[in-house]
Amino acid sequence: MSDFFLYVTVVLLIFFGLSAVLFKRNLIKIVIALNILEAGVNLFFISIAYRPEGTAPIFTLAPELEKLRMVLPTPQALILTNIVIGFATTALMLVFAVFTYRNNGTLDIRNLKGVEDHD
């Protein structure tokens, strides 16, 4: 299992994020939890892209070709997309939280208007 510590970290991050999304009542905390979940997904991409003794996939002043080992570039490009989209969605969710607070006077999702108690 020691080979898989990064994957275990990925699963733990997703677990923490998901449990907070499901059980927390504060909208701000839910947004933070979604960010933690997203960090887990990003870490997963980085983990599968890793190569031993690999440098960053940039040829500027890189070692000579015989000794050259590079990590995979495509997951990094995907993470670049994911980070920007994550930032955008986080900002949008926070703005919705602002509107929710102004319309309901609370951020607790149990006390929103029109929400019935399901417990």
Next chain:
Amino acid sequence: MKLASFLSLVLITGFLFVSINKLHPVGSPMGNPDALKDRGTAVTDIKNVSTMDDYYLRNSQTETGSNNVVASIVFDYRGFDTLGEATVLFLVVTSISMLLSLLYKREDVDDYEFRKPNEFPGDVSRIISYGSYLLYPLIITFGVYLVIHGHLSPGGGFQGGAVMASGTALLLVSALITRHVHRTRRIFSFFESLGLTIFISMGFAGIGTTFLYNFLAQGSASLFGRAIPFGPNPGYLNSGGMLPVLSFAIGVEVFFGLSIILVSLFHVARHRKDPE
């Protein structure tokens, strides 16, 4: 309801834990090593079966002229994906700006005011005020460096734009941008739209082959067309074809888009009216 949440949490986490055993170990080869006997040495790993990544690493320099393989993927091989990403960012900025403008009255915040460093708003100390004046040009310079050298070194349009937007955040917390929110947003939204327009028109400029075709690579050396052979090199600024132009466009869009978000959120927090 709580039971269903708990069950789904346990199921998803358990599924993820079980599927760990099916993954290859971190950093070790994946797939069948025997299938690669005749492929010679790949750049990523000798026994690595990731043909797509190996193709990118071997051919990005000769095809796109960019030393940074990640930038060549983002702006060339997956340029259409990046266009969609920029569109998502543009839409988010538009909706945030539209939603937050409902929250404050126009006459409250529309008078123009820019604080000089010797005028203190009262809640900002002299150290913060002068320190911001000192730091802001450095932050902007670093962001511009990241954008311009996006095809040579770590960085690119998104990162450089985000760094420059952190300069806007610095100006906001040090109260150097105070009350001219509508004018600021008008200027910022013009430049944000300009960035996306440059991106799309560069895509249409290469429409003779495909949309977003890198027609500047292997062209004239004065137009970023310097041919780069495969292998390490010290980095040439006039290489990369269309990548520096697209990186600049994305940098402009990200900088002004994030600045609009920051300014809008800051003014809602500052001019908050009590909920009725």
